Amino acid sequence: MDTRSSGDREDGHAEVIPLPPLAPPAVLVEDALACDAAFFPTPEQYADLAIALKADGFEMCVDVCGVDYLEHFDRYVPEGVTPTRFEVVANFLSLSRKLRVRVRVQAGNESPRVDSLFHVYPGTEAPERETFDMFGVLFGGHPDLTRILMPEEWEGHPLRKDYGVGHVPIQFKESPGPR
């Protein structure tokens, strides 16, 4: 795999992006919905891929977020990738080439853990903290992995699918009630 095509862009011409020079053999998918291209690295390949992307002209890591696929182990992933419960999704942007690339890491089932991109892209500090807070994904090498939106002593990670939404019980007039 020497080159990857970004597929037909909206303006009609297909642009060929040379593969990052140091890119590890992460699985690559060219999908119309995936901005320009999506990578599926393993947690071990993730940090190296980010370094390669940065060297390749992707100046900015726009966003890092998590997804809990508790009910969807059967979702579509390319061949060679084992779907896990937690996925960490990072979006990269190249300002010079006007390209977006999405990286989806299968972070694990019980205790999800990936490397932090903080030392490559310092702008991921807050998004990674948010992902930790909301999903309990650990980021190895993050300088200050504490809760950011929830209070410090909060138990549980609210955006996990097995974390309840909570509700207020509604007492209807006709219901007999406890008294």
Next chain:
Amino acid sequence: MSEDTRIAKRPDRLTVETSEGAQELTRRGDTGSDQLGREVGAVLRLDGVTLDPRQIDYERHDDETMIINMGPAHPSTHGVLRLMLELDGEFVLRTKVVIGYLHTGMEKTGENLSYVQGATNVTRMDYLSPVINELSYSLTVEKLLGVEVPERATWIRMLMSELNRVSSHLVWMATNGMDLGSTSMMIYGLRERELILAFFEKTAGLRLNLNYVRPGGVAADLPDGWEDDIEVICNTIEERSYEYDQLLTGQPIFRNRLVGVGAITAEEALALSLTGPLLRSTGVAWDLRRSMPYLAYDEVDFDVVVGTYGDNFDRYALRLNEIRESIRIIRQCVEKMPSGDYRSQDPKVTPPPRARIGESMEALIHHFKLFTEGFHVPAGEVYSAVESPRGEIGCYMVSDGGPKPYRIHVRAPSFTNLQAMPLLMRGASMSDAITMISTVDPVLGEVDR
């Protein structure tokens, strides 16, 4: 755990009773050099592992400095932002931003609302630019659905986004003026914004949180005589934007407070993932409307305003000029507004008109299904981004084929932009800290979501 053991366990915390320990700024004696380096904003000069010792004042001790809290209930923090500042006299050494005071779990809420209801949820995130939030949400849903939006709907969306951008920047001009002591600017900014809010009310029925842009189009067509309203709005605001120039731009006190204060470089801005006016003020001409056009922004003529020094004054001048550029776009929208439908006629996405429900069984069924269950969206995941007044607002959505999104994540520009705080504040005086918060322009509804 009793209060005594907690204090005994963490004797050096400043405020043991809040129990939010680890989120707070720690005292110098308890802070490692890595952490110290990050907090003084030296992280961008880290270059891998080596830390420049000149950037970190190791020799200082706790008894020379003072950590104070600013916020969350401080009027100049534009909401419930809390800053912990380490001060040496009047000058800021370290800053830590503590957020989450307005966290209401909107991303979790979004997972329990149908795609039709979802727009009412996202519109409450960045409450100063609701239309642009709805736009980013709707574009994402439409990308998953593959729905074609009529041309008129596209142009109405553009018109409303630009009006919203102007109103958002006017609030910024107002509050920024207020922070710098110009109470007149506060009144003028809100006065001009009122024109736009009145137009929103006329069009969508609400002044804020419009729920106007929806998947498939917009909620209602523009009201009769909208061209005249827009004409008045454009002329008034454009004329008054030159009055702001007279009031503020050349004003010596105003300039002294802004020029050269809080400068960042393009490299720092890119590394910290800053977008919007913060990034453009450093001279990087990155505006999604121009760089990655959505809607019909490639068919209108406008300039991307950029700064040179990346200081507070650049950010002020940039926003003032963006108001004028937006007015240029609005005028072109009025000129080029096509006729036709204002929403897609796909019955699976758009509810049928009221009159047809009484006549047609299919219309009744569609109406019933849309408002009880909602429409199903093909499985997949997608990210799409638009330019909000504060930067790139993106929406990442995962659908499992059901009527509710499986996961919805909003990439909030203010949330990411706040990371610039420690860097901007470093070495500035306490009074400049207020200006810095103002020119970063965080909207706390969006930061905490």
